[in-house]
Amino acid sequence: MNTLINGLCLGGIYALIALGYTMVYGIAKMLNFAHGDIIMVGAYTIFSTLALMGHPIPAVIVAVVVCTVLGLLTERVAYRPLRGASPLAVLITAIGVSYLLQSIAQLIYGSKSQSVSMGNLGSVTLFNNVSVSISSILTLGLCLIIMVALTLFVKKTKVGCAMLAVSEDRAAAQLMGINVNGIITLTFAIGSALAAFASTFYLMQIPSVTPTLGSMPGIKAFTAAVIGGIGSIPGAMIGGILLGVIEKFALSVPVLAPYTTAIEFGLLIVILLFRPTGLLGKKRREKV
Amino acid sequence: MALLEVENLAVSYGLIQAIKGISFEVNEGEIVALIGANGAGKTTTMHALCNLIPKQAGKVTFDGKDVTGVAAHKLVPMGIAQVPEGRRIFQELTVAENLRLGSYTRKNKKEIEESLEKMYERFPILKERSKQIAGTLSGGEQQMLAMSRALMSHPKLLLLDEPSMGLSPLYVNTIFDMIKQVNSEETTVLLVEQNAKKALAIADRAYVLEIGKIAKSGKGAELLEDDSIRRAYLGG
Ligand SMILES: Nc1ncnc2c1ncn2[C@@H]1O[C@H](COP(=O)(O)OP(=O)(O)OP(=O)(O)O)[C@@H](O)[C@H]1O
Ligand SMILES: [Mg+2]
Numbered sequence: 351m352n353t354l355i356n357g358l359c360l361g362g363i364y365a366l367i368a369l370g371y372t373m374v375y376g377i378a379k380m381l382n383f384a385h386g387d388i389i390m391v392g393a394y395t396i397f398s399t400l401a402l403m404g405h406p407i408p409a410v411i412v413a414v415v416v417c418t419v420l421g422l423l424t425e426r427v428a429y430r431p432l433r434g435a436s437p438l439a440v441l442i443t444a445i446g447v448s449y450l451l452q453s454i455a456q457l458i459y460g461s462k463s464q465s466v467s468m469g470n471l472g473s474v475t476l477f478n479n480v481s482v483s484i485s486s487i488l489t490l491g492l493c494l495i496i497m498v499a500l501t502l503f504v505k506k507t508k509v510g511c512a513m514l515a516v517s518e519d520r521a522a523a524q525l526m527g528i529n530v531n532g533i534i535t536l537t538f539a540i541g542s543a544l545a546a547f548a549s550t551f552y553l554m555q556i557p558s559v560t561p562t563l564g565s566m567p568g569i570k571a572f573t574a575a576v577i578g579g580i581g582s583i584p585g586a587m588i589g590g591i592l593l594g595v596i597e598k599f600a601l602s603v604p605v606l607a608p609y610t611t612a613i614e615f616g617l618l619i620v621i622l623l624f625r626p627t628g629l630l631g632k633k634r635r636e637k638v
Numbered sequence: 639m640a641l642l643e644v645e646n647l648a649v650s651y652g653l654i655q656a657i658k659g660i661s662f663e664v665n666e667g668e669i670v671a672l673i674g675a676n677g678a679g680k681t682t683t684m685h686a687l688c689n690l691i692p693k694q695a696g697k698v699t700f701d702g703k704d705v706t707g708v709a710a711h712k713l714v715p716m717g718i719a720q721v722p723e724g725r726r727i728f729q730e731l732t733v734a735e736n737l738r739l740g741s742y743t744r745k746n747k748k749e750i751e752e753s754l755e756k757m758y759e760r761f762p763i764l765k766e767r768s769k770q771i772a773g774t775l776s777g778g779e780q781q782m783l784a785m786s787r788a789l790m791s792h793p794k795l796l797l798l799d800e801p802s803m804g805l806s807p808l809y810v811n812t813i814f815d816m817i818k819q820v821n822s823e824e825t826t827v828l829l830v831e832q833n834a835k836k837a838l839a840i841a842d843r844a845y846v847l848e849i850g851k852i853a854k855s856g857k858g859a860e861l862l863e864d865d866s867i868r869r870a871y872l873g874g
Contacts, residue, residue: 508738508742511731511735511738511739512739512742514728514730514731514735515728515731515739518728518729518730518731519726519728521690521710521722521726522722522726522727522728523739524688524690524709524710524711525688525690525710525714525719525720525722525726525788526711526714526739526740526742526743526787526791527711527712527713527714527715527742527743527791528711528739528742529709529711530711632730
């Protein structure tokens with residue numbers, strides 16, 4: 351029972367990160383490999399603001415603002431000049447941005463891990479004497495709220511509809527009067543803000559931060575996005591949660607624990623073998 | 639002054655010049671046809687007009703304003719709508735969502751609803767299918783949707799790139815009737831067509847494009863009688 355809850359929490363975190371990958375891929379048609387490092391920046395921002403103010407809530411707000419601005423900035427400075435360039439050039443740039451962010455963090459904070467205490471919220475005892483930490487409940491609840499809100503935003507608002515249009519056919523979207531650059535910018539902003547929330551929940555689970563903190567959850571979330579079908583928003587949610595639950599269950603079985611990562615990536619391979627576009631991915635329709 | 643004036647437009651794909659300096663104009667209230675064989679450069683012209691692809695040279699004036707370098711999305715609120723070749727409806731969105739995207743740049747909610755009602759009135763099938771995913775519509779229905787979607791922006795000038803492509807004769811007639819009707823409601827039309835016969839029949843004036851150059855122009859009815867045109871585009 352506890353493993354399930356922990357798995358769902360981790361899955362929620364993966365899902366938030368995976369949403370950033372999948373939305374940027376779907377709309378800007380690029381793999382933003384620096385996305386994981388936005389989480390790291392978010393974590394350091396929380397670390398610093400916490401040291402200054404001592405309360406986690408303003409720290410989270412500052413992190414959301416910093417990450418969003420950083421997302422906008424990288425899009426503007428690094429990726430927008432490459433719009434229309436070969437995907438490989440964009441990918442290499444993204445990897446460059448990733449190293450850049452890691453190096454800057456190392457310069458400022460050093461390479462040693464710093465501990466961040468988000469404060470102990472204690473735990474509650476549910477039925478059957480299962481005790482669950484409040485931070486887990488918070489993580490789960492907030493992840494759920496964020497995902498529902500995002501789904502509603504995309505499905506029910508005009509701008510959300512424009513995002514879907516841009517993701518399907520950029521030229522046709524322009525002919526509707528949609529400012530494609532504006533929509534791409536917005537997508538980066540949303541993805542980065544979600545990353546800031548992911549760093550918050552990450553720190554609630556693992557209270558320490560290093561310059562490479564973003565790499566592993568970044569890669570796992572990317573895997574989750576591909577499992578769910580990259581470009582698909584519900585796919586990222588399902589893929590993230592699936593991966594988180596599998597990870598926690600594998601870790602809880604002593605024989606499997608050392609192979610957890612191998613199991614996760616193995617799952618990716620198996621799913622791609624049977625469904626090359628991921629669980630909810632669509633086949634690319636050829637344009638006339 | 640004409641509603642749309644194109645002067646010496648040239649477009650290149652790399653080293654290949656697809657449009658070699660063409661000039662034409664569309665007056666307010668007209669239907670103007672642009673006809674030509676496959677690869678003549680009709681779609682290239684339409685894309686360049688809306689700045690979906692860069693122009694190599696030339697000047698475009700719309701409604702008295704120089705719009706040569708105006709970004710595609712900004713032309714829509716100025717009054718230019720295009721139904722691109724191959725319809726390009728948003729396959730994964732519903733019929734209603736497609737239509738509403740057509741009015742993306744309009745602000746007045748009441749007028750948008752009125753336009754929507756008008757589209758549904760013209761093609762009741764669209765109302766019936768409003769919640770259906772657009773990709774599941776038949777080709778003819780998709781073309782009706784694409785044209786209605788473009789009209790949702792309430793354009794002064796409607797650019798149509800081969801609206802009859804791949805349609806059965808019955809649907810071709812529906813679409814051409816619609817073009818005439820829309821034109822009579824004060825929308826100016828620039829029509830690109832393979833179906834030269836039908837296009838010339840409804841056009842006030844027409845231009846014939848041959849490998850990137852305008853080879854002929856004149857009244858629609860006159861070109862319909864022109865021997866060289868009959869031989870090249872009307873099958874004898
Ligand atoms: N993206 C592109 N890159 C290179 N060449 C292109 C591109 N698009 C079109 N062309 C070339 O430009 C020329 C004009 O093409 P265009 O699509 O404008 O013709 P068209 O008159 O619309 O033909 P059709 O009736 O078949 O639609 C053709 O020779 C075509 O091969
Ligand atoms: Mg064409």
